[in-house]
Amino acid sequence: MTILGSHFVDFDTARILVADDDPILREFAAVHLATPTLEVEVAEDGVFALERLQQGGIDIALIDLDMPRMDGFELIERIRWDDQLKHLPIVVVTGREDMVAVDKAFAMGATSFVVKPLNWRLLSHQLAYVLRNAQAESSVRSRLHDLQRVSDLKDRVLRLSRQKLTGPLNDILDSAQTIEHLSTIPEISASLRRIAEASVALTRVHADMGEAERLTPAP
Structure with a gap:
């Protein structure tokens, strides 16, 4: 001003x-x-x-x-x-x-x-106006860059989570189902059944994560 x-x-x-x-x-x-x-x-x-x-x-x-x-x-x-x-x-x-x-x-x-x-006085006002606009645009670019970095980080975490969860979830589910069939103790069978059900639920969440990643537009 x-x-x-x-x-x-x-x-x-x-x-x-x-x-x-x-x-x-x-x-x-x-x-x-x-x-x-x-x-x-x-x-x-x-x-x-x-x-x-x-x-x-x-x-x-x-x-x-x-x-x-x-x-x-x-x-x-x-x-x-x-x-x-x-x-x-x-x-x-x-x-x-x-x-x-x-x-x-x-x-x-x-x-x-x-x-x-x-006209040097008018030029000074014009330069000040252009400079303020450029600084405002720079601030917007900086915010967009920060948002893009957060989005990229979330994508990497999501991708890494999917990659790391696939094997362990399948192992837990297979092991729980196998031991449940072999166990003759009802309490153990019931616990293993709950583990298997939890594994199935996590597998569904895992699949939903994959679908979310697939539907997310590329930056």
Whole structure:
């Protein structure tokens, strides 16, 4: 949230990388975007930008589409190919009438865009908005990942239980039935009958576990 009268747009602690071949724009970005909680780093082209991003620690990137060596389009593509960077929020910078480039950038994975000439105050608000959305999405992904891990663990326990129970249950049932037929003592026969019935009940539970595993959709 922005406090009225404050000089700064309020960011959570974050670091932005500004990739642009214009040294004046890079200098302006360092001056106008930096706040007590937003650290600004710059790169003069896509190659330097990708190298810095792969080192980690960047929370959002502001990328010019027209740069030497590696332009913004290729940089976006390389970012989206990288498992460690594929969710990085990317705001692209382009000319006011260059909507074809904007469409292409979005198709390649850009998150948002801004047009030149830049209004640094409005850009700060847009970056804060994009960054908050990215952080919310990251939180959702983390929760889904945790749920998937719990689900996978339950599946492994269920599978292991079925594998380990099959043999012992059959042995108990066979042994109880055999001894029951051989025993001439009613009390022992009755106890063995109860063991056999319990084994049958467990076998049914075991079968139900197998059916549940079969019907559970694969992740």
